[in-house]
Amino acid sequence: MAEVATSRTFSATSDQLLVVVDPVARRADGESVRIAKDVIGAGAAGTKVCLPDGPEEFARALARRGSRRPVVVGDDRALVRAVELLHRQRELAACALSLVPVGGAVALARSLGVPTGAVAAARAVLEGAERRMDLLVDDSDGVVLGTLRIPPLGGATSVREAGAGMSGPWRRTCRSLVRTLVPAARPPGTVSALEAGPARLRVEVDGETLVDLGQPVEGVTVVPGASGRARVEVRPASVGAEASPLSVEGGTVTVSGAHFRYRADAVVSGPVRTRTWVVREGAWGLVLPAR
Known part of the structure; x- marks a missing residue:
């Protein structure tokens, strides 16, 4: 994950804070949520805590934060939602x-350098330093903080989990999506799209074709690299001897071909026929422990 120079260092009295506690985190680990609120509240007198019941209230809380610095208490999905x-x-x-990571899915937070303990993460909120990081932005305004994968490893499970903590229309929408991705019953010997074998995709990096439709691929991985460039790796499907991965760096990545799904951080999207991602250098800032 690319980083640029630290732009700001914070202290307990430098900002008023808005602590947004994701509902999934409250159910997953209420004790860690309580510890985080206590530590942050004791260190910053101007702290306001918001307990949204779902994605719409989560979005409204961020939109109405005013001059308050936002603090998300939740898992990787909550972080990605806030950035998006x-x-x-x-x-x-x-x-x-x-971010104060709370919940079962915190691998992205850990890879970004966020402490996974409630006390350490809360102290970083109060006394940490902002680090600017590169971001992948796609042509539908979606974002990727960590890793983009095609096909989406563990995609079916992730889509099911995406409905956790939602109610009413949100849960019904998620269940409908799950039914389209994972049919309730399949004839013996068949597989779902998420479990299919090698795909035929065209992968272009900065306008140059890295692999075309004639070469089946096992997978494509895109990760924000350094200085506005992404690291792209394509793993060709092999017959007999193992094929070597194809690796390149660039600022724009376009994938096209038959309908495909992709996993961006903790979220599975698609199917789409084509998608383009562009690296935005230093596009977002995350407060991490001061070095």
Whole structure:
């Protein structure tokens, strides 16, 4: 994950804070949520805590934060949701985001350098330093903080889990999506699209074709690299001897071909026929422990 120079260092009295506690985190580990609120509240007198019941209230809380610095208490999905919302509001560049990881899916947070213990993460909120990081933005305004994968490893499970903590229309929508991705019953010997074998995709990096439709591939991985460039790896399908991965760096990545799904961080999207991702250098800031 690319980083640029630290732009700001915070102290307990430098900002008023808005602590947004994701509902999934409250159910998954209420004790860690309580510890995080206590530590942050004791260190910053101007702290406001918001307990949204679902994605719509989560979005409203961020939109109405005013001059408060946002702190998300939740898992990787909550972090990605916050970054995407701020990006779509065109407020990401001016916002330093903090995270206290709570929940089962915190691998992305760990890879970004966020402490996974509630006390350590809460102290970083109060006394950490903002680090600007590169971001992948696609042509539908979606974002990728960590890793993009085609096909989406563990995609079916992730889509099911995406409905956790939702109610009413949100849960019904998620269940409908799951039914389209994972049919309830399949004839013996068949597989779902998420479990299918090698795909035929065209992968272009900065306008140059890395692999075309005639070469089946086992998978494509894209990760924000350094200085506005992404690391792209294509694993060709092999027959007999193992084929070597194809690796390249670039600022724009386009994948096209038959309908495909992709996993961006913790979220599975698609199917789509084509999608383009562009690297935005230093597009978002995350408060991490000061070095």
